[in-house]
Amino acid sequence: MRYTASQALGWLGVYVFLSLLPLLVLFIGPVPPARTFWIELGVGLGFVGLAMMGLQFVLTGRFSSFASGLGLDNMLQFHRQAGLIATGFVLAHPVVLILSSPGYLSYLDPRVNFARAVALIIVVFALLALVVTTLWRKTFGIPYEWWRTGHGSLAFLIVLIGLGHVLMVGYYVDPLWKQLVWIGFTGAALALLLHGRVIRPLALKKKPWRVDDVRSETDKAWTISLKPQGHDGMEFEAGQFGWLTVGPTPFSLQQHPFTIASSAENPERLEFTIKELGDFTATIKDIPPDTPAYVEGPFGAFVLDDAVEQKGAVFLAAGVGITPVMSMLRTLRERGENPPVQLIYGNRSADSIIFREELQTLSQSLDLELIHVLGNPPDDWDGESGLISPELLEKYLPEDEPGRPYYVCGPAAMMDTIEEYLVDSGIEGRRIFSERFSIV
Numbered sequence: 001m002r003y004t005a006s007q008a009l010g011w012l013g014v015y016v017f018l019s020l021l022p023l024l025v026l027f028i029g030p031v032p033p034a035r036t037f038w039i040e041l042g043v044g045l046g047f048v049g050l051a052m053m054g055l056q057f058v059l060t061g062r063f064s065s066f067a068s069g070l071g072l073d074n075m076l077q078f079h080r081q082a083g084l085i086a087t088g089f090v091l092a093h094p095v096v097l098i099l100s101s102p103g104y105l106s107y108l109d110p111r112v113n114f115a116r117a118v119a120l121i122i123v124v125f126a127l128l129a130l131v132v133t134t135l136w137r138k139t140f141g142i143p144y145e146w147w148r149t150g151h152g153s154l155a156f157l158i159v160l161i162g163l164g165h166v167l168m169v170g171y172y173v174d175p176l177w178k179q180l181v182w183i184g185f186t187g188a189a190l191a192l193l194l195h196g197r198v199i200r201p202l203a204l205k206k207k208p209w210r211v212d213d214v215r216s217e218t219d220k221a222w223t224i225s226l227k228p229q230g231h232d233g234m235e236f237e238a239g240q241f242g243w244l245t246v247g248p249t250p251f252s253l254q255q256h257p258f259t260i261a262s263s264a265e266n267p268e269r270l271e272f273t274i275k276e277l278g279d280f281t282a283t284i285k286d287i288p289p290d291t292p293a294y295v296e297g298p299f300g301a302f303v304l305d306d307a308v309e310q311k312g313a314v315f316l317a318a319g320v321g322i323t324p325v326m327s328m329l330r331t332l333r334e335r336g337e338n339p340p341v342q343l344i345y346g347n348r349s350a351d352s353i354i355f356r357e358e359l360q361t362l363s364q365s366l367d368l369e370l371i372h373v374l375g376n377p378p379d380d381w382d383g384e385s386g387l388i389s390p391e392l393l394e395k396y397l398p399e400d401e402p403g404r405p406y407y408v409c410g411p412a413a414m415m416d417t418i419e420e421y422l423v424d425s426g427i428e429g430r431r432i433f434s435e436r437f438s439i440v
């Protein structure tokens with residue numbers, strides 16, 4: 001379930017505490033003589049930056065109980081911002097030290113200590129590579145899977161060299177137990193990396209799935225159905241997603257997040273509706289039945305809120321962003337629940353409307369008001385045209401009912417427009433559920 005604002009703030013507090021923990025540890029036991037303010041500031045920035053780098057592995061660790069409460073996109077946004085701040089701190093560490101005492105330049109001089117200078121220069125380049133390849137991955141045309149592998153490896157290299165640097169300088173980690181704390185901290189980061197890349201795939205291997213069929217929804221969207229092999233399937237909440245790997249091994253680099261579009265009442269048959277967008281999604285239509293598959297999950301906080309049964313809901317979706325909404329509508333139908341719901345669904349053209357017929361059928365069996373909006377409508381179109389704009393929302397959104405949730409999923413620009421409109425209309429943030437498919 002999604003965290004309340006105070007729970008999320010509580011987790012933020014834990015994060016800040018853990019980031020500052022190295023500084024607190026420094027002051028336990030014998031403390032070496034203080035130096036100038038600027039030197040201590042430079043050292044402090046290095047310690048905190050390194051601790052934040054280590055915590056990055058926790059943020060991407062896919063711990064479902066913790067990540068689901070925050071939502072993947074929020075978590076990854078936080079990971080990205082924290083990564084930038086940590087990089088700033090780590091890079092500021094030598095800059096502040098050198099500016100306050102130029103003697104520190106010797107740390108980067110290979111003639112003084114070759115191994116140390118090379119290691120520190122590698123860290124600086126690794127940090128720059130980490131940031132540049134993340135912010136401009138698409139500009140450089142780096143495939144997502146290669147970027148993800150390189151990102152984890154570079155991050156670990158930085159933390160490892162950081163640890164070596166802390167231990168070699170040794171100024172604030174004199175008693176052995178302080179050194180052990182740092183070694184333990186780095187070991188935990190490595191353990192998290194191993195957990196993600198080795199332990200989790202091994203666990204997935206014990207719960208294999210097989211492709212049952214692949215059917216076309218539009219000329220660019222396909223539904224792939226999976227059935228469990230030797231287990232009972234996967235319990236999930238309507239609207240959640242899983243990381244899908246198709247092929248003989250769960251160790252593949254090709255692991256992608258997709259929403260489970262089928263009803264949460266059927267954990268023994270998962271359906272993902274996938275739009276062709278790049279190298280992996282273009283292969284879906286050619287996957288033969290009986291191909292092995294693996295699903296890690298479920299994840300996500302974009303789920304049917306308890307309030308929906310009483311208050312109904314408003315769904316605002318565009319394109320393939322309909323998948324979590326479809327899971328919710330299918331689930332409501334199978335549970336025999338019939339709250340008043342409205343769906344405003346935007347698409348480029350009539351041909352690209354995913355689930356068009358099923359939505360029509362659902363609008364008869366559920367208390368569902370269905371409003372299609374087309375960017376390029378055909379001549380005989382009598383529905384809405386253009387984008388889902390504030391004017392369109394003004395025209396169609398029902399009068400607000402206190403407690404009723406709003407669900408938004410679609411392209412980033414559409415989500416920004418809608419979220420801004422809802423907030424400006426006085427809808428509290430806790431009632432606005434958003435799922436962003438484009439996370440990096």
Ligand SMILES: Cc1cc2nc3c(=O)[nH]c(=O)nc-3n(C[C@H](O)[C@H](O)[C@H](O)COP(=O)(O)OP(=O)(O)OC[C@H]3O[C@@H](n4cnc5c(N)ncnc54)[C@H](O)[C@@H]3O)c2cc1C
Nearest residue numbers: 144255256257258259273274275278279280281323437440
């Ligand atoms: C929570 C969530 C739910 C999603 N649900 C659906 C869905 O129901 N249907 C659907 O069609 N799409 C969904 N997506 C989007 C889907 O994951 C991407 O379209 C898909 O991974 C693209 O892979 P590609 O190799 O074909 O394209 P590429 O051209 O390689 O990638 C296109 C973009 O997709 C993203 N992406 C690619 N690979 C990954 C990956 N392994 N992990 C995370 N992001 C990646 C990157 O932003 C990339 O720039 C969802 C995404 C998220 C985050």
